[in-house]
Amino acid sequence: MKQINRRSFLFQTTKAAGAAFALSQLPSQLFAAAAGSNMPIGFQSWTVKDKLGKDFPGTLKMMADMGYKMIEMCSPKGYAQIGFGTFAAMKTADIKKTINDAGLTCPSCHFGSAEFAEDKIDETIQFAQELGLTQMICSTFWLPKTATLDDYKASADKLNKAAVKIKTAGIQTGFHNHEFEFAQLGGQLIYDALMSKFDADLVKMQFQTEVINLGYKAADYFKKYPGRFVSSHLSDWTTDKKEVPVGQGVIDWKEFFAAAKTGGVKNFFVEMELDKFKDSAAYIHAM
Secondary structure: OOOOOHHHHHHHHHHHHHHHHHHHOOOHHHHHHHHHHOOOEEEEOHHHHHHHHHOHHHHHHHHHHOOOOEEEEEOOOOOHHHOOHHHHOOOHHHHHHHHHHOOOEEEEEEEOHHHHOOOOHHHHHHHHHHHOOOEEEEOOOOOOOOOOHHHHHHHHHHHHHHHHHHHHOOOEEEEEOOHHHHOEEOOEEHHHHHHHHOOOOOEEEEEEHHHHHHOOOHHHHHHHOOOOEEEEEEOEEOOOOOEEOOOOOOOOHHHHHHHHHHHOOOEEEEOOOHHHHHHHHHHHHHO
16 A cells, blocks of 8 residues: 655645535535436336337437436336237336346336226236336326216225325325316316325325416426425427427426425426437436
8 A cells, every 4th residue: 555644644635625615615506507417317108109119129228328217118008009019018027127228217107097996906016016116107097078076086085095005015106197187177176176185195296297388387386285296297388389398498497396396206207209308308417
């Protein structure tokens, strides 16, 4: 081992301390930006399902090369007839290995509401555990247009019941909104009615930013319901409701990410058309 004398030791120690002091004087915004550049962002598989079905490992690598670290899958059984039939024929272990081999993780997956039914939930949980999920998201209840507010509340109660088993398995249940949860029924916003019925611990929300087109901001809901969210789908839109890469539309993303901490959001999944993924990842990492 190389010997060091006392004078050299004191010099090096003083130099290191000075450097540390200098760093501490840098604006906090710089540290925030550095932290943001390492933010693990994911993508939702729905908009690229056709490419995934044709070339699963190649498409995953393409997304990883853009800067994505996570994929949110859709249930192979629940979505078999709408684009995910290829994966229904694969062993769950092979799906997981292919994702991991591309340098990605899969913490979350969308399931159809029927997969949370009492006679299906055990099978659904088993798949989730084999895939290594930490979050199981109900993609919505898909109730008919004639559904009443009581119908929505009854569905929320059923999801609460399934979520008890899911929590016992060590997984968080979530609920994903579409635009139709931001409609009025019986003088109340459906989304707010669901928030009042979901068990705040058992069922967390996955907020879809697309409802900015209806005048609803994700940041407002993160603040209104602190700690009630687990993830969010990211997309950006112009004033005339055209989809654009994140950072090129009307959403205030600095406000969004700041409020997301209040909301308790753990994961962010970009959900856009393929040609917008690259610029979206670049913008988020540059924040």
